[in-house]
Amino acid sequence: MAARSPFKTAAERTEERAAKRMAVLTAAVRMFNARGYHQTSLDDVAASLGISKPTIYHYLGNKEQVLVECLTIGMNQLLAAADQARLTHGLGLDRLRAFLVDYAEINMNDFGRCNILTANEALSPDARETIRLRKRRIDTALRELVTEGIADGSVAPCDPKLAALTLASALNGPSRWHRPDGDLPEREIALKLVDLLTTGLAPR
């Protein structure tokens, strides 16, 4: 391989900056998930990266912004999954299931988990509202998928609001109990969960 020059172009430098910022977010979200937002000081996060706290402030405004960024990354993944599900061909139930499986899977990754594990009381009213709006978009997408499924008869008639809330809650579970070193891959767990919710407890 060619020896890399130590002199970076402007593009490389902004890219490197973005990478460092992202490294801070990743380190932070892992600690938030493992120990809780309030139990994690930015000194802790900095130490885990071998840097000092002010360096974090060089990349991110304050502790809350660190959290908000993490939450946003996770929510954007969910939003993208919803968009993709909408494009899926098939019956309403198929599209709904496609979204649910992705939803469960995302909730097992670092940024997805953070959205489940961190209660929004941790946030300032301002940030809380921003997050709330984005969560609402996800909920709306889910409700629409349920409604469409009912419309084409592939989903049993039910209250879409209650169904969406219940499905979401059920799929949030793994964020709490799943350990990534487990035997079953995330996607398998997600599929099993969605199967259970689709067919229900009673035998058919």
Add this chain to the structure above:
Amino acid sequence: MAARSPFKTAAERTEERAAKRMAVLTAAVRMFNARGYHQTSLDDVAASLGISKPTIYHYLGNKEQVLVECLTIGMNQLLAAADQARLTHGLGLDRLRAFLVDYAEINMNDFGRCNILTANEALSPDARETIRLRKRRIDTALRELVTEGIADGSVAPCDPKLAALTLASALNGPSRWHRPDGDLPEREIALKLVDLLTTGLAPR
């Protein structure tokens, strides 16, 4: 009515003490649920009762103990519900459903909600372990009910562990979104939820 003597018997005094202690717990759990454990100072709790912080320390050892007591009250309600469900006559599915409905309903009251809303990272390792053990007892009871249902054919064959976790997660949802002033009574919500989980999304 007879004029009450201001002089209390020993029994009355210990009873009154217990009532005051309970009042502290109730005030605390409401604030914990509304604003989060870490966002609630014992000064706040004391102020809401018109007393001072040291008075709380007169009834309870420290802030963590306040929380642990609240959590325990909620978990004991769940344990009692499990015991009652076991005594119910009928098929496994009926007993399971009886428990699930109670479970959902308890999770909508103050002490039940606290168990869902307060992550256990807030606790010291010691307290965490105590709580964990009790939670495990609840989970075990739930799994057993599922297993019994599968055994008598009233519940579709599935992994009892995954099913128990998923059911619990789904029924934890209302702790987050239910507002007590809503139109639907708690029991109705609980029943609808359990119906949805019993029959599943797909039409029958």
Add this chain to the structure above:
DNA sequence: AACACTATCTACTCGTGAGTAGGTATTGTT
């Protein structure tokens, strides 16, 4: 060579809130 900008540090400030010391008033006990 002079200047500016970026990345990083050490060493602070300062608010908050848990928990305590030590007091007072009231009631019960000997």
Add this chain to the structure above:
DNA sequence: AACAATACCTACTCACGAGTAGATAGTGTT
């Protein structure tokens, strides 16, 4: 009357952690 216990207070201490001031070293720019 003297003592003890209970319930409650005001006024602290003290640790922790978010956020900042200000220095330094390197790198790029004119």
